[in-house]
Amino acid sequence: MADPAGSVLLFDVDGTLAPIVDDPAAARLADGIAARLEALAGRYRVVGAVSGRPVSFLAAHLPAALSLSGLYGLESQVAGRRTEHPEAERWRPTVASAAARAAADGPAAMVVEPKGLSITLHYRTDPRLEPDVIGLATRLGQELGLEVRPAKMSVELHPPIDSDKGTALLALAAGARHVLYAGDDRGDLPAFDALDRLAEDGVHVARVAVGGPELPVELRDRADVVLDGVEAVPALLDALSA
Numbered sequence: 001m002a003d004p005a006g007s008v009l010l011f012d013v014d015g016t017l018a019p020i021v022d023d024p025a026a027a028r029l030a031d032g033i034a035a036r037l038e039a040l041a042g043r044y045r046v047v048g049a050v051s052g053r054p055v056s057f058l059a060a061h062l063p064a065a066l067s068l069s070g071l072y073g074l075e076s077q078v079a080g081r082r083t084e085h086p087e088a089e090r091w092r093p094t095v096a097s098a099a100a101r102a103a104a105d106g107p108a109a110m111v112v113e114p115k116g117l118s119i120t121l122h123y124r125t126d127p128r129l130e131p132d133v134i135g136l137a138t139r140l141g142q143e144l145g146l147e148v149r150p151a152k153m154s155v156e157l158h159p160p161i162d163s164d165k166g167t168a169l170l171a172l173a174a175g176a177r178h179v180l181y182a183g184d185d186r187g188d189l190p191a192f193d194a195l196d197r198l199a200e201d202g203v204h205v206a207r208v209a210v211g212g213p214e215l216p217v218e219l220r221d222r223a224d225v226v227l228d229g230v231e232a233v234p235a236l237l238d239a240l241s242a
Contacts (some may be wrong), residue, residue, distance in 0.1 A: 004044045007176060008173045008178070009048070010179070011181070012187075012188055013027075013029075013049050013061075023111070028061065037237065045175075049066055052151070052156065055069075058077070059077060067079075073168035074117050085163055087159070091117060095118060095146070099112055109125055118156060120155070167190075169195070178204045180205070181206070182210055188219060207224045209225070210227045211227055212228075
């Protein structure tokens with residue numbers, strides 16, 4: 001970009017900066033990504049990650065210079081300072097209860113990923129479980145007052161708080177003249193919505209979809225640029241650096 005001081009670069013993590021793997025705990029950034037992000041952070045107004053992962057996970061795997069928004073905006077870390085959405089803490093026991101019930105009642109091959117303020121139920125290792133996992137998540141959501149959000153080979157349960165990747169993007173991009181966001185899943189659609197709002201206000205925006213066989217068609221159709229997959233992201237970062 002020609003105006004680094006006025007530009008914000010934001011990225012999803014899983015499926016964008018890191019390949020999606022069967023075991024969520026084993027996810028790692030693709031080779032060369034961390035160094036490229038750190039270099040960009042030294043030039044641009046803000047370089048950051050907007051993810052469904054907790055900030056603790058993001059901080060352990062991403063350069064310290066990045067701004068982080070985790071759990072769809074419920075947690076953040078900017079300039080080393082961690083904050084949490086003011087309405088989030090009271091939902092922690094409810095989310096813990098949902099995680100425990102999912103582990104007890106769900107199919108044996110389903111992977112329960114507790115994140116403190118949200119949980120993800122994965123069926124990637126056995127896609128045949130999709131209806132059972134979605135049914136379980138729907139029941140838990142109805143009984144406990146949690147929101148159910150579909151994702152790649154998984155379903156998520158969240159507190160009913162007005163927080164998503166769109167609100168997170170708007171917070172990190174405040175005052176920017178140019179904003180780029182890259183993502184790969186339905187959870188990134190609110191970030192694209194936020195870019196639309198910024199564009200209406202005269203901000204130059206770029207919507208990047210990181211492709212592959214699981215790229216949702218609704219994300220692909222709204223993207224300005226579609227990359228072949230995570231393996232194409234280093235070239236994008238190099239272009240931004242140049």
